[in-house]
Amino acid sequence: xxxxxxxxxxxxxxxxxxxxxxxxxxxxxxxxxxxxxxxxxxxxxxxxxxxxxxxxxxxxxxxxxxxxxxxxxxxxxxxxxxxxxxxxxxxxxxxxxxxxxxxxxxxxxxxxxxxxxxxxxxxxxxxxxxxxxxxxxxxxxxxxxxxxxxxxxxxxxxxxxx
Numbered sequence: 355x356x357x358x359x360x361x362x363x364x365x366x367x368x369x370x371x372x373x374x375x376x377x378x379x380x381x382x383x384x385x386x387x388x389x390x391x392x393x394x395x396x397x398x399x400x401x402x403x404x405x406x407x408x409x410x411x412x413x414x415x416x417x418x419x420x421x422x423x424x425x426x427x428x429x430x431x432x433x434x435x436x437x438x439x440x441x442x443x444x445x446x447x448x449x450x451x452x453x454x455x456x457x458x459x460x461x462x463x464x465x466x467x468x469x470x471x472x473x474x475x476x477x478x479x480x481x482x483x484x485x486x487x488x489x490x491x492x493x494x495x496x497x498x499x500x501x502x503x504x505x506x507x508x509x510x511x512x513x514x515x516x
Contacts, residue, residue: 362490370494374487381480388473395466398459405459409435409452
């Protein structure tokens with residue numbers, strides 16, 4: 355990402371339009387990234403909620419259904435509701451206690467919150483820049499219209515004096 359400043363008044367309408375399109379594409383990308391982070395945060399928050407619910411004393415030896423596929427479940431029993439297999443990435447699972455698993459997911463959520471804040475700042479800056487470009491495009495259009503009206507008036511005056 356470039357933090358280089360561009361003097362919009364020095365750009366022509368075609369260049370302004372190209373810069374605006376680039377900003378709009380970047381905005382779309384950052385909005386999609388923010389949405390993906392929000393989905394991940396929701397997933398990790400759900401994991402924490404599930405760990406807290408399952409680790410309750412009343413759930414020890416609880417009967418459950420274990421998903422074997424998207425539509426196939428196997429009956430099972432919780433043997434130790436204080437130990438969890440946590441997906442630490444790329445298909446690796448680590449056994450963690452309920453407290454450690456919650457801490458693991460909370461750190462993930464905190465990191466995603468930080469990244470979300472950074473992306474929101476970028477989106478705000480890009481949006482402001484995009485609005486400035488739109489304003490410059492409107493000013494350029496007004497100037498073109500005024501110039502054309504001036505030329506038309508001069509032509510009419512020249513024709514009237516002949």
